[in-house]
Amino acid sequence: MSRLRVEPRVTESVIAQYLVPVVAIVLTLLSGTVLFTFLGKAPSAVLYTFLIEPLTSRFGIGEVLLKMAPLLLIAQGLAIGFRARVWNIGAEGQLIIGGIFASVIAIHYNESESTWILPAMVFAGMLGGIFWASIAAYLRVRFNANEILVTFMLSSVALQILYFLVTGPLRDPDGFNFPQSVVFADSALFGVLIEGTRANTSLLIGLTLSVLAYVFIRHSLPGFKLSVSGAAPRAARYAGFAESQAIWLGLIIGGAAAGLAGVGEVAGPIGQLQRTISPGYGFAGIIVAFLGGLHPIGICLAAFFMAILYVGGDMALISVGIPNAATTIFQGMLLIFYLASYLFVHYRISFQGRAAAT
Amino acid sequence: MMRGLRRVAALFFVGVLTVGAHSxxxxxxxxxxxxxxxxxxVGWAHELDNGRKAIEAAFGDRVETVVAENIPEGPDASRIMNQMASTGAKMIMLGSFGYMNDGLKLAKKRPDMTFIHASGYKLADNFGNFQTRNYESAYLAGIGAGFVTKSNILGIVAAYPIPEVVGIINAFTMGAQLVNQGVSxxxxxxxSWFDPSKAQESARSLVSQKADVLLSLYQDTPSVVTVAEEMGVYVVPTSSDMKKYAPNHLLVSQQIDWGPHFVEMVKNTLDGNFKGIPYWGGMKEGAVRMESWTPNLSADQMSVINEKTAELKAGAFHPFTGPIVDQAGATKLADGEVIEDGAxxxxxxxxxxxxxxxxx
Amino acid sequence: MTETLIFICAGTMAAATPILFAAMGELVVERTGVLNLSIEGMMATGAAAAFAVATVYESSLLGFAVATISAGLLSVVFATLTLIFLANQVAAGLAVGILGLGVSALIGKKHEGFTIEPLKSVDWGFLSDIPVVGRILFQHDFVLYAGILLIAIVWFVLTRTKLGLIIKAVGEAPEAAHAIGYPVILIRFLAVFFGGAMAGLGGAYLTLAYTPLWAEGLVAGRGWIAVALVVFGSWRAHRVALGAYLFGAISLLELSIQGLGLAIPSQVLSAAPYVMTIVILVLISRDARQIRLNSPASLGVTYRHQS
Structure with missing residues (x-):
C-alpha cells in the first residue's frame, strides 16, 4: 500500500505562494461552471456576467470600486493582526461602532456646512473601531480571554447597540418612527471619485492605508516585531518582544481600519445610519485578507476581485436570474480552495512505501 | 464520467454563443x-408580484419585467436598483418603506425613469408612492374581533411603528370598541417585515397573555396564522387571504390588490405622462377587500359588519371620526370631526x- | 401572569432545542481541540435541506435524516481542510460557514415563504394533562426530548467513559495522545462530523418543528450563539445545556416584556447572552489554572503527525 506523506518544506515555496490564489480562482470557476450547469444556466454566460460584465461599463467599474473600499480597508487592517496570529474576527462589530461614532457627528451637526465635518467623522469612526477592538485586546492581555471569541461576541453586541440607537436616540425625529437617522448633509459625505458613478473618495483612504501597511510591514520595527511574533513566538519572546504588544497593536490596527470602513459606508453609499450598514463586510474582509496572502499588494488584488464578485453577483441576479446565493457560494469556495492549496506553500507531498497495488 | 464532462464542456460552448443574445x-x-x-x-411580496403579473397580462410583449426578491433595506438595495437602471429599466417598483431614500436619490439622478414606492412619504416628479387604506379593512376586522373575543384582549404582531401600521392598529381597536367597549x-x-420565528414566538406570547384574536400586521409569512390555528385563537392576516393556513380559525383576511394601480402607472409611463403622485387606495377603489369571513359570526353580527362595509365602499364613513381619545386621554378628534389625510x-x-x- | 410564565417555560424548551443540538455537537468538537466556526452555515444547510425534503416527500423523518447528512458532508469539507490540509481553523470555519449559508439559500430558494405541518406532540397520556407541569414538560414533539437525551449522552460519554477520556486527551495533548497510540486525526475527524450532523439536526428542528418554514437568514445567528454557549458553559455538557435554555428564555422574555408593557429596550435583552458569555470567558480565563481545568489546551491549534 502506498502512503501519501506530507512533509514540511525547508523554505516556503515562493512559486507556490503566487500560484495558490490562481489555483483557488481556477478551481472556484470550475466548480461554478458545474454549479450553473446544474441550475440550468449556460455557465459561460453566467461567468461572463459575474466576472467580465462589471468591468464593461462605467457604472459597473464605479460599483466595483465602491464595493472594494470597505473590503480593502478591513482586509489590510486584519492582515497585520493575522500575521501576528492575532485573530480578530470581529471587524463587523468594529465597522458598526465606527459607523455609529461617525454618524453621531453627522447627525449632531446636520445643519453645518463646515469642511471639518467629514474629517471629524473619519477620526471619530477610527476611534470607534479602535475602542471596540481595544476591549478585546484588554481582555486578552489582562485576563487571557480568547480574542477570537471576544471579538466575535462583541460584534453581536455592536449590532444590538446599532438597533437600539436607530430605533431610539439617533432616529430621525421627522422620519415617522422608521428606524433610521436623518439623511446626512453633503458636508458629511465623501465626494464622488469618478463622475457619474457612486464610487467615492473613501477608496483613497483604503489605498493610502495599503501603502502604509506595506511600509509598516517591510520597513518598520513594530511591523517586523509583529511578523516575528507571529512566525516564531518563542524567538520573539527571547528577543524581548512582548506578546501583549503584538495583541494590542494587531487589534488596534484592525479596529481602526474597520472603523474607517464603517465611516466609508455611512458617509458614502448609505448616507445615513440604518439598521443594516454592512452586508457582512467584516467577514468578507477576512476572506480577502487570506486570499491576498496577508500581503498588502495581494490584498489590493483580492479586494478588487471580491468586489467584482459582489457586483457581478447582482448583475447575474438581474440579467441571468442567478440567485444571489451564488455570490456567497463563490466566496466560500474561493477561501476553501485557497486554504486547501496553501498547504503546498509550506509542505510538499511525497509518496512512500510500495507502489499502489490496484 | 467522461460523458458528463463532455456535456459540461458542450454546454459551456453553447453558452458562449448565446451570451450576446440575451440582452x-x-x-x-x-x-x-x-x-x-x-x-x-402569500403575503406582501406575493401581492406585489401579483401586481406585476397584472401588468404583464395587460401589456403583454410591450413590457418586460425583472424581479429581485428578498432584498434587505440597505446598501444592497441601492445597488440592485442602480443596476436595474443601468441595464435599461425605465420604471422601478420599490416594494418597501426602507427603499425610499435610495430610490429617491436614483430618481433625481435619472429624470428619464419613473418610480413607484410602497408606503413612503417622500415624492418627486418621477417618484410616486402607493399605499392601501388598510385601516378601513382593519376597522371591519376589528368589529369581527370585538364580536368573537371572550377574553376581551386582542393581540397584534406588528412590523415597524410607522404611521401606516399605527393607523391600522388604531382602526382595528376602534372597530372592536364599536361593538365591545371592554376590549384592550x-x-x-x-x-422587521420578515422574521418568521420571532413572529410566531410573539404570537404565542400574546396568546399566553390571554389574547384570543391575533392580527398579523404586515408579517410577510403565515407564521402568526399557523400559530393561531394550532392554539385555537382567531386570526386576521394582512395582505393576502390565508384561509388555507387556518381553515378553522381565520376570522377574516384583508386582501390587497395592486393590479389596477400598477397597470395605470405603467400606462402613464408608456404614454409619457407619469406624475409622482401619492396613491391611497381603499375599499372604494378595490385596492383592499375582505375575504373569507368566518362562518361563526351570527347573522346579526354580520349585518353590522356588512352595513359598515357598504358605508366604507360608498365613501360614506371614515373610521377616524371623532370623538377619538389617545392613550393618555387627550382628545385627538372632536365629536364628528374626521381626520385629514395628511394627519x-x-x-x-x-x-x-x-x-x-x-x-x- | 402565570400563563405568561408557563408560556416562557414551555416556549424555552422549544426555543432552546435548535441551539442545544448545535452546541452539544460543537462541545464534542472543541473537546477534541478543534474550533469549528462554521456551525451557522451547517445549521442553515440542515434547515434548508430538511425543509426541501420534507416538503417534497412529505416526511419529517426523512427531512431530519437528510439534514444530518448534508450538514455532516459540509463538516467533512471542514475536517478535510483543517485536519488533512492543515488549514487554519478560524479561516476554514469561516469559509465553510459562508459556503453553507450560500448552499442553504440555494437549496431553500424554491421553498421560501411556504409552510408545512409542524411535528406532532408526543402523547404522554395523563402526564400531559397535569396542570402547569404537563404543559411545560409533556406537550412537545419527540425531537425536543431527543435533545434532552443528547445532553445526557454527551455528559455521560465525556465524563464517565473511556471514549470521553480519549476525546479529552486528544484535545488536551494531541502529541501525547498520538504517542500512546490514539488516532488523533481520525478522532477529530469523527468529532467534527458528529458536530456537523448535530448542527444539521438543530437547523432541521427550526424548519420542521419550530417555525416551521424556511427563509434565508432564518437561522439568524443561532449557530454563533451555539459556539458562544460552549464557552459560556466552560466546555461542560450540563452547563452548556443550561446556557442554551437560558438563552431560549431570554429570547422569549424579550417579546413577553413588550406585551406586558414594560419599558426595557429589547436590544438590552438580545445583547445580554453575548455580554454574559464575555464575562464568563473572562472569569474562567483570568486564572491560568482555571482555564487549564476547563478549556481544551490545544483548541484551535493545527495538529500534524510528527511520525
Missing part, C-alpha cells in the same frame, strides 16, 4: 421590481384601549 429585447418598457421578502405563497389591545413590535399619513399616537406604548 436584446423587443419590449418598449423594462420594469424592475424590488421586494423586501421572498415572493412565496396588546402589540408586539418586531422591527393620518403621519399619525403618531395610539387610541385609548391599546395597552402597548409606541417605542420612543
Amino acid at each position: 436584446a429585447s423587443a419590449a418598449e418598457l423594462k420594469i424592475g421590481f424590488v421586494y423586501p421578502s421572498p415572493v412565496g405563497d 389591545v396588546k402589540v408586539v413590535w418586531l422591527n 393620518l399619513l403621519g399619525i403618531n399616537w395610539l387610541v385609548k384601549g391599546v395597552e402597548t406604548k409606541l417605542p420612543d
Whole structure:
C-alpha cells in the first residue's frame, strides 16, 4: 500500500505562494461552471456576467470600486493582526461602532456646512473601531480571554447597540418612527471619485492605508516585531518582544481600519445610519485578507476581485436570474480552495512505501 | 464520467454563443421590481408580484419585467436598483418603506425613469408612492374581533411603528370598541417585515397573555396564522387571504390588490405622462377587500359588519371620526370631526384601549 | 401572569432545542481541540435541506435524516481542510460557514415563504394533562426530548467513559495522545462530523418543528450563539445545556416584556447572552489554572503527525 506523506518544506515555496490564489480562482470557476450547469444556466454566460460584465461599463467599474473600499480597508487592517496570529474576527462589530461614532457627528451637526465635518467623522469612526477592538485586546492581555471569541461576541453586541440607537436616540425625529437617522448633509459625505458613478473618495483612504501597511510591514520595527511574533513566538519572546504588544497593536490596527470602513459606508453609499450598514463586510474582509496572502499588494488584488464578485453577483441576479446565493457560494469556495492549496506553500507531498497495488 | 464532462464542456460552448443574445429585447418598457421578502405563497411580496403579473397580462410583449426578491433595506438595495437602471429599466417598483431614500436619490439622478414606492412619504416628479387604506379593512376586522373575543384582549404582531401600521392598529381597536367597549389591545413590535420565528414566538406570547384574536400586521409569512390555528385563537392576516393556513380559525383576511394601480402607472409611463403622485387606495377603489369571513359570526353580527362595509365602499364613513381619545386621554378628534389625510399619513399616537406604548 | 410564565417555560424548551443540538455537537468538537466556526452555515444547510425534503416527500423523518447528512458532508469539507490540509481553523470555519449559508439559500430558494405541518406532540397520556407541569414538560414533539437525551449522552460519554477520556486527551495533548497510540486525526475527524450532523439536526428542528418554514437568514445567528454557549458553559455538557435554555428564555422574555408593557429596550435583552458569555470567558480565563481545568489546551491549534 502506498502512503501519501506530507512533509514540511525547508523554505516556503515562493512559486507556490503566487500560484495558490490562481489555483483557488481556477478551481472556484470550475466548480461554478458545474454549479450553473446544474441550475440550468449556460455557465459561460453566467461567468461572463459575474466576472467580465462589471468591468464593461462605467457604472459597473464605479460599483466595483465602491464595493472594494470597505473590503480593502478591513482586509489590510486584519492582515497585520493575522500575521501576528492575532485573530480578530470581529471587524463587523468594529465597522458598526465606527459607523455609529461617525454618524453621531453627522447627525449632531446636520445643519453645518463646515469642511471639518467629514474629517471629524473619519477620526471619530477610527476611534470607534479602535475602542471596540481595544476591549478585546484588554481582555486578552489582562485576563487571557480568547480574542477570537471576544471579538466575535462583541460584534453581536455592536449590532444590538446599532438597533437600539436607530430605533431610539439617533432616529430621525421627522422620519415617522422608521428606524433610521436623518439623511446626512453633503458636508458629511465623501465626494464622488469618478463622475457619474457612486464610487467615492473613501477608496483613497483604503489605498493610502495599503501603502502604509506595506511600509509598516517591510520597513518598520513594530511591523517586523509583529511578523516575528507571529512566525516564531518563542524567538520573539527571547528577543524581548512582548506578546501583549503584538495583541494590542494587531487589534488596534484592525479596529481602526474597520472603523474607517464603517465611516466609508455611512458617509458614502448609505448616507445615513440604518439598521443594516454592512452586508457582512467584516467577514468578507477576512476572506480577502487570506486570499491576498496577508500581503498588502495581494490584498489590493483580492479586494478588487471580491468586489467584482459582489457586483457581478447582482448583475447575474438581474440579467441571468442567478440567485444571489451564488455570490456567497463563490466566496466560500474561493477561501476553501485557497486554504486547501496553501498547504503546498509550506509542505510538499511525497509518496512512500510500495507502489499502489490496484 | 467522461460523458458528463463532455456535456459540461458542450454546454459551456453553447453558452458562449448565446451570451450576446440575451440582452436584446423587443419590449418598449423594462420594469424592475424590488421586494423586501421572498415572493412565496402569500403575503406582501406575493401581492406585489401579483401586481406585476397584472401588468404583464395587460401589456403583454410591450413590457418586460425583472424581479429581485428578498432584498434587505440597505446598501444592497441601492445597488440592485442602480443596476436595474443601468441595464435599461425605465420604471422601478420599490416594494418597501426602507427603499425610499435610495430610490429617491436614483430618481433625481435619472429624470428619464419613473418610480413607484410602497408606503413612503417622500415624492418627486418621477417618484410616486402607493399605499392601501388598510385601516378601513382593519376597522371591519376589528368589529369581527370585538364580536368573537371572550377574553376581551386582542393581540397584534406588528412590523415597524410607522404611521401606516399605527393607523391600522388604531382602526382595528376602534372597530372592536364599536361593538365591545371592554376590549384592550396588546402589540408586539418586531422591527422587521420578515422574521418568521420571532413572529410566531410573539404570537404565542400574546396568546399566553390571554389574547384570543391575533392580527398579523404586515408579517410577510403565515407564521402568526399557523400559530393561531394550532392554539385555537382567531386570526386576521394582512395582505393576502390565508384561509388555507387556518381553515378553522381565520376570522377574516384583508386582501390587497395592486393590479389596477400598477397597470395605470405603467400606462402613464408608456404614454409619457407619469406624475409622482401619492396613491391611497381603499375599499372604494378595490385596492383592499375582505375575504373569507368566518362562518361563526351570527347573522346579526354580520349585518353590522356588512352595513359598515357598504358605508366604507360608498365613501360614506371614515373610521377616524371623532370623538377619538389617545392613550393618555387627550382628545385627538372632536365629536364628528374626521381626520385629514395628511394627519393620518403621519399619525403618531395610539387610541385609548391599546395597552402597548409606541417605542420612543 | 402565570400563563405568561408557563408560556416562557414551555416556549424555552422549544426555543432552546435548535441551539442545544448545535452546541452539544460543537462541545464534542472543541473537546477534541478543534474550533469549528462554521456551525451557522451547517445549521442553515440542515434547515434548508430538511425543509426541501420534507416538503417534497412529505416526511419529517426523512427531512431530519437528510439534514444530518448534508450538514455532516459540509463538516467533512471542514475536517478535510483543517485536519488533512492543515488549514487554519478560524479561516476554514469561516469559509465553510459562508459556503453553507450560500448552499442553504440555494437549496431553500424554491421553498421560501411556504409552510408545512409542524411535528406532532408526543402523547404522554395523563402526564400531559397535569396542570402547569404537563404543559411545560409533556406537550412537545419527540425531537425536543431527543435533545434532552443528547445532553445526557454527551455528559455521560465525556465524563464517565473511556471514549470521553480519549476525546479529552486528544484535545488536551494531541502529541501525547498520538504517542500512546490514539488516532488523533481520525478522532477529530469523527468529532467534527458528529458536530456537523448535530448542527444539521438543530437547523432541521427550526424548519420542521419550530417555525416551521424556511427563509434565508432564518437561522439568524443561532449557530454563533451555539459556539458562544460552549464557552459560556466552560466546555461542560450540563452547563452548556443550561446556557442554551437560558438563552431560549431570554429570547422569549424579550417579546413577553413588550406585551406586558414594560419599558426595557429589547436590544438590552438580545445583547445580554453575548455580554454574559464575555464575562464568563473572562472569569474562567483570568486564572491560568482555571482555564487549564476547563478549556481544551490545544483548541484551535493545527495538529500534524510528527511520525
